[in-house]
Amino acid sequence: MRALWTAVVYFGSFLILGFVAKIALDRWAQRHDIDLAGIQTRAGLHRGKRRLFLLGAWRDED
Structure with a gap:
C-alpha cells in the first residue's frame, strides 16, 4: 500500500505540474494573440523541413 501511495x-x-503549465501557456498565448500557426509562419518561408524525434518516434516536419 505504501508503494501505491508513493506512486500516486x-x-x-x-x-x-504539466496541467498547470499547459493552462499558463494557453493563457499567455491568448494574451499575446499567438497560436501555433502564427509561430510557424514567423519562422520564415525558406525554412526547410526537418526530421524530429518526438515521443519516442522520428517524424518529418510538415
Whole structure:
C-alpha cells in the first residue's frame, strides 16, 4: 500500500505540474494573440523541413 501511495504522489505531482503549465501557456498565448500557426509562419518561408524525434518516434516536419 505504501508503494501505491508513493506512486500516486510521485506521478500525480508531475501530472499536476504539466496541467498547470499547459493552462499558463494557453493563457499567455491568448494574451499575446499567438497560436501555433502564427509561430510557424514567423519562422520564415525558406525554412526547410526537418526530421524530429518526438515521443519516442522520428517524424518529418510538415
